[in-house]
Amino acid sequence: MLIEVPNVLSRDQVVHFRKALDKTEWVDGKVTAGFQSAQVKNNMQLSENNLVAKDLGQQILDAVENSPLFVAAALPAKIFPPLFNRYQGGQAFGNHVDNSVRRAASTRKYVRTDLSVTLFLSEPEEYEGGELIIDDTYGEHSIKLPAGHLILYPSTSLHRLRPVTSGARVSSFFWLQSMIRRDAHRSLLLNLDIAIQKLHQEVPGSTTAVDLTGIYQNLLREWVEV
Ligand code: NI
Numbered sequence: 001m002l003i004e005v006p007n008v009l010s011r012d013q014v015v016h017f018r019k020a021l022d023k024t025e026w027v028d029g030k031v032t033a034g035f036q037s038a039q040v041k042n043n044m045q046l047s048e049n050n051l052v053a054k055d056l057g058q059q060i061l062d063a064v065e066n067s068p069l070f071v072a073a074a075l076p077a078k079i080f081p082p083l084f085n086r087y088q089g090g091q092a093f094g095n096h097v098d099n100s101v102r103r104a105a106s107t108r109k110y111v112r113t114d115l116s117v118t119l120f121l122s123e124p125e126e127y128e129g130g131e132l133i134i135d136d137t138y139g140e141h142s143i144k145l146p147a148g149h150l151i152l153y154p155s156t157s158l159h160r161l162r163p164v165t166s167g168a169r170v171s172s173f174f175w176l177q178s179m180i181r182r183d184a185h186r187s188l189l190l191n192l193d194i195a196i197q198k199l200h201q202e203v204p205g206s207t208t209a210v211d212l213t214g215i216y217q218n219l220l221r222e223w224v225e226v
Contacts, residue, residue: 001187002134002141002153003073008063008119009148017056017121021084021170024052029085029093040094040160046084048105057082060119060172064150072193073152075186077226078177080104080111082119087130088168093161100155102175113155113175114183120145120171127167134159154183179224189223192216 009017029043046053060082064070080102087093102111118132124144132143132151135158143151153159155175180186193216199209 001183001190002136002143002151003069003190004145004149004151005064005067005070005073006146006149008067008070008150009060009121011148013059013063014121014147017059018170020052020056021046021086021121024050026086032083034099037093037096037099040096042087042091043093043161044086044091048081048083053084054081054106056084056172057174060174064117070150070152073186073190074115074176075179075189075220076176077179078109078111080113080175081106082117082172082174084121084170084172086168086170087161087164088127090163090165092129092163095158095160097158098155098175111175112177112181114178114181115152115176116155116157116159116173117150117152117176118143118171118173119150120147122168122170123147127169128165129162130164130169131162132159133162156183179226180220181225182223185219185223189216189220192219 024046026044027047029041029045030038031045031047033041061079081104098113098116100113102113123146130144134141134143134153145151178186180189196209196212196216199206
């Protein structure tokens, strides 16, 4: 399931991020690519040890951990420290599936990549092309979101980034290991969670909502890995 989480960063935060990113040093994006990905990847990134990347990355982690929709949709167990990329002048990233396991330089801990995240830092009007194309069983999805919004998608998906033909596309991207490994289970839990929230609003004090919350917790307990 693809899930859009709007307004993870405020406009002011995006402005601050962009200023800091403009001033720092960018390197060839092949540094974090696997062997197959490196053949189709053409962009610029910040190195994992870049201090600006570490600082902004921490701000992103704080923001997503405070986003009820992000937490409900991802049920994160471990989050890889956010990375940053920039595409311009025709740069693109061809078809690939993200590496299944990542090891962060800072923590030396392994993260199984259940979900991939792209947080947009450029407004759609700032660049031509640059759509993130994600294939799933329902077909092809073209994603280009306002700055400060993010998309969550299963890391098992084949995806690519169309060439950026004018302007520049700046974003943050990262992966996470979910407490719920299977996408289908995670989707069921999210849909149940949303339905319970709706019931709370429609029928304040609903005892059925209490029963359903119990079922949510017991399903989570059945499937959780921490
Ligand atoms: Ni990718």
